[in-house]
Amino acid sequence: MIKNFLEGLCQVLRVLVGALIAVLIIPVAMQVLARYTGIIPVYLWTEELANFIFVWVVMLGSMIAVWEGTHFDVLVFPEATSRWGMLLQKGFVLIMVSAFALLFAWYGIGYAKFGSIQSSVMLQANLLFTYITVPLAGFVWSAFSLYHLWEVIQTFRESGHASQ
Template sequence: MLGTLINRFCFGLRILLGLMMGLLAIPVAMQVISRYTGIIPTFLWTEELATFLFVWIVMIGSVIAVWDGTHFDVRITPDATTPAFRLLQNGIVHVSIMAFGALFLFYGIEYAEFGGKQRSVMMRANLIITHVSVPIAGGLWLLLAGYRFSEAVAQFLNRESLSS
């Protein structure tokens, strides 16, 4: 039930990510055309907009990567052959992501408040627009990695009960 809900949420994030990537092409194209052709005047706000979109694309992409398990992890031991060792290996990855998520959430709130007191140079937009992506992503990492960890524990316990 909860997994299905999270899958739908991440599907929505994928759609949003695709839209944002398409939207990012517009200010970047405007920058390239204005710099190399002179057909249109140089708009300085396009660089800020591209940066804002890029920050959100990275943070949304990282949330999807945590859910899909495609966020990189470094294995310093061979892949586990036993269920207990597999749980340990995957558990370390999930708990590490949860720890970083908690740090991003905790310190990201202060970071977002700091951004809320600033404005961008060209667009005069409140920088909380980008700064708030840090605690949001951290909170989602924490939740999604926690769910994946609970799935790994449940899978281990089910295997253990089946083998008994």
């Protein structure tokens, strides 16, 4: 049930990233047309909008990468072959990702509060819109990594029962 919910959340994130990349094409195309062809005037708000969208794409993409296990994981030692080795190797990485994620979430709340009292120069948009990605990413990273840690522990337990 939890896995289905988290997989569904990740699927929503994938759709959002795809939609945001499609939307990102508009302000970037406007910038290119304005700068290199002169067909349209230079709109400064397009650069701000592109930056805001890009921040969201990066943070949502990092959430997806944590779910898929393709982010924050560097193989320093050879892949473990024993039950205990796999538990320690994968468990350590997931605990570190979870700790980092919880720090991001905790300190990201203050960061988002700081952003809520600021406005962008051209769009006059509240910067909370962008700053909120930090604690949001922290909470989602922690949920995903803690679930994967639980899966690693379950795999360890099941492999122990199978060998007995």
